[in-house]
Amino acid sequence: MRFPRIAAASALLLTATACGGGGTGDDGTADPSDAPSTLTVWIMGTSQEPLVEYMDDVEQRYQETYPETTVDVEFIPWPDAQESINNAMAGGDAPDILEVGNDQVANWAAQGALLDIGTQVESWPDAADMDQAALEYGTYDGAQYGVPWFAGVRTLYYRADWLRDVGAEPPTTWEELVDVAKAIEEEKDVPGFAAPTDFTNGIASFVWSNGGEIAVQEGGQWEGRLTDPATQEAIEFYAGLTTEEQISPQTYVGENELVPLADMANGKVGMYIDGGWALTSMEEQAEDPAVLEEIAAAPMPGADGMAPAFAGGSALTVFTTTEHPDFAFELLKVMGDKEGGRGYADAAGFFPAYPEMLDDEAYQSDPATAAAAEQMTETKFFPPTPKWNAADQDGKILPGAVLEIVRGGDPDEVLAQANEELTDILNEPVE
Known part of the structure; x- marks a missing residue:
């Protein structure tokens, strides 16, 4: 060859x-x-x-x-x-x-x-x-x-030694995620969890785990579902990890998962979500390789159990x-x-x-x-339309809405506008 x-x-x-x-x-x-x-x-x-x-x-x-x-x-x-x-x-x-x-x-x-x-x-x-x-x-x-x-797929990375220190197992639900993150911060004086706002894949898993959808196709037309109760509840919960629960610091507002990746590799955060490919980057960025030996992975916690992941x-x-x-x-x-x-x-x-x-x-x-x-046994997919990248990669509609809410925007107003934009883009003619 x-x-x-x-x-x-x-x-x-x-x-x-x-x-x-x-x-x-x-x-x-x-x-x-x-x-x-x-x-x-x-x-x-x-x-x-x-x-x-x-x-x-x-x-x-x-x-x-x-x-x-x-x-x-x-x-x-x-x-x-x-x-x-x-x-x-x-x-x-x-x-x-x-x-x-x-x-x-x-x-x-x-x-x-x-x-x-x-x-x-x-x-x-x-x-x-x-x-x-x-x-x-x-x-x-x-x-x-x-x-x-x-x-x-993405999974939850966590410091196994820190969870042992606080007597906790890897969280499997939202409630456990908050509790474990707060215990880590109290014990180790570092943020317990990272919730970057520019993270469609992670946010989507929270939405899906709560029974929500980003958009669905009905009668040949796409309909945004960001204002549906289950979806909105999940989005507000994710934003609230920074604003209400305060288990994720302002450092990650406006950022993607690359920032907490470096922090995870250097003992500056207790848990975060990323894919298996992140391990190589952690090895490159870790100042103390011994830290890597304590980093473990578990399925992503959802509202009431394992959250679906984008495959x-x-x-x-x-x-x-x-x-x-x-x-x-x-x-x-x-x-x-x-x-x-x-x-x-x-x-x-x-x-x-x-x-x-x-x-x-x-x-x-x-x-x-x-x-x-x-x-991998719990996976979902984004809307299979040529316009999804325009809505996500170009428009950043979902992460943009989370960012606005974290910065103080009214969730009802933010999500109503985002939902209208999402619906319009997904239904644009394919050129």
């Missing part, structure tokens, strides 16, 4: 040098006699040795059926993804297989970047064993454009300009079947898209991954 120089900009993207046409054999799979010489895969992120080895294994498995096909891989840094895909759609170098964030499938499908692979997915046995909610998240306007590749991850898609859709989907199957999906999840430090695998000893033997594996 050839790994070209990692591109810093889309101008350096790899050209797919595929040749020949596509076709299917009598069994419905692509006919090896028509296989192209090359298929190109775009993977988001930076090249790392475990990922390179994974793709080498993928190529070897693919070549068991299509021995004349080389798999070329290009790692695209996440900040360059949008420009790279836009350039590919405009006629530039393009992949056959494209990884996209699972919350981006609807966006790129609406823009015509992805092929409808619904027929192929329906006849693929492994798809029936995937997380069906995650598989559904790969649809747009009734068509299947992506399949889940891997996922990760962030990636989907595998077939790019719209591929000249070999049948062969591209065969490659997608190798990357995303039970062997390939598990292989990539392990190489990248996430979880596979197959719920049956979560009980595996490999995930249960490590307390941190065991907590995340348990959290």
Whole structure:
């Protein structure tokens, strides 16, 4: 397998040098006699040795059926993804297989970047064993454009030694969260919990755990639900962790989870919410590595038990300009079947898209991954609409509302305005 120089900009993207046409054999799979010489895969992120080895294994498995096909891989840094895909759609170098964030499938499908692979997915046995909610998240306007590749969730990180000192277990409810946080602050003289306001994923878990929703689709139209009683109660509770309960300091107002991450690594906060990927950053930022040995993880506490988490991850898609859709989907199957999906999840430090695998000893033997594996059994997804990123990443509607409430805004007025804005954006025409 050839790994070209990692591109810093889309101008350096790899050209797919595929040749020949596509076709299917009598069994419905692509006919090896028509296989192209090359298929190109775009993977988001930076090249790392475990990922390179994974793709080498993928190529070897693919070549068991299509021995004349080389798999070329290009790692695209996440900040360059949008420009790279836009350039590919405009006629530039393009992949056959494209990884996209699972919350981006609807966006790129609406823009015509992805092929409808619904027929192929329906006849693929492994798809029936995937997380069906995650598989559904790969649809747009009734068509299947992506399949889940891997996922990760956020959990509650806490200082295990401090909880032992105050005689507490990891909190499982909102009430316990407040009580444990106050006990930590009294005993250790540091904030017990971090509730950053610029944290949609964390706030959403509080909303979902209380039976609320951010938005729902009714009759083909999206309706914001930020003013529904269950949703509003959860938002006010989250804001109140700073203003009323005062277990989260003003330091985190207007910030995302990166600030408490550094504090957690250096013994300056008792608990906070983040993903498994945060551990590497903690190792880099910890002034005293011994602190890291006392950091443990547990599922996120909800109103009355474990809160649902957004199952962030990636989907595998077939790019719209591929000249070999049948062969591209065969490659997608190798990357995303039970062997390939598990292989990539392990190489990248996430979880596979197959719920049956979560009980595996490999995930249960490590307390941190065991907590995340348990959290993976309670997941939710954001509205599957191309306009979600405009509402969240661009408009910051939900975290912006929390910020206003923390700063003294009237919750009824703030959420009414935010709900109107959310509804308007989600229903904007797709260009």
